[in-house]
Amino acid sequence: MEIDYSTIKVIGFDADDTLWVNETYFREAELEFAKLLSGFETPNKIDQELFKKEIGNLPLYGYGIKAFTLSMVECALELSNYTLPNATIEKILNIGKNMLNKPVELLDGVEEVLEQLSKKYRLILATKGDLLDQERKLEKSGLTTYFHHIEVLSDKQNANYSKLLNHLDINPSEFLMVGNSLKSDVLPLVNIKAKAIHVPFHNTWAHEMVTQKETSGKKYETINTLRDLLKMV
The missing domain is CATH 3.40.50.1000 (HAD superfamily/HAD-like)
Known part of the structure; x- marks a missing residue:
C-alpha cells in the first residue's frame, strides 16, 4: 500500500x-587492526573479538571513533595476553586518529x-x-x-x-x-x-x-x- x-x-x-561516507572507514580500520595483530590470531577471530568488545563497551563508551579506538586497544591487549608492545598500541591509536582526520x-x-x-x-x-x-x-x-x-x-x-x-x-x-x-x-x-x-x-x-x-x-x-x-x- x-x-x-x-x-x-x-x-x-x-x-x-x-x-x-562513514562505515567504509571502519571497515578499512578493522583490516589494518587485523594486520597489526596477525601474529596473535586469525583475521576472522580478531574481527569477532573486536565486535564483541565494541558491543560490550557500548553502555560505557557509546558510539563513534573514540569508542572504537578504545575497544581496539582493549581487544589487542587481551588477544596478546597483555604482551603487546607499546609501539603497537601507538599504531592502534594512530588508526583512530587517522579516522578522525578523514575528509x-x-x-x-x-x-x-x-x-x-x-x-x-x-x-x-x-x-x-x-x-x-x-x-x-x-x-x-x-x-x-x-x-x-x-x-x-x-x-x-x-x-x-x-x-x-x-x-x-x-x-x-x-x-x-x-x-x-x-x-x-x-x-x-x-x-x-x-x-x-x-x-x-x-x-x-x-x-x-x-x-x-x-x-x-x-x-x-x-x-x-x-x-x-x-x-x-
Missing part, C-alpha cells in the same frame, strides 16, 4: 552513511536534495555518535545551513526519538525520518507513529542489522538514492 506523505512538515536526516565525502546528490527540500520543509539532523566528531564532520560538510536543528543522540531508540520530537514540538504524524539503518533510522520511527524512508548504504555495521521478523508488518519505503526522495515528498 502506498504511503501518504502529505502531512509531513519536518524531515529528519541521519548523517553517517546517509549524507556522507568528509558527501554521498551523491546530498546537497541538491537538501537544498530543494529546505525550501518546502523544516529539516533537522538526527545522528548518533561522538559529539565532537559529529560536529567536526558537519562543519566540514558545508551542510549546516540547511538544518533548523541538529541533534547528536546517545542512541536511536523509540524513547530517544519521542523525546526529540516532544522537545521540538513536532507531531509524529508530521515527521519523516530518512536514513541508511533500518534498526536506528526506520523501525523506531514507525514504532512511534512517524514515517521513515530507508536509503541503504553498501556497508552496514553488524550491530545495525535486523531480521526479517523485526521488519515484518512495518510500514516504510526503501529508495535507492537520496535523489529518489524528491519524487516522493
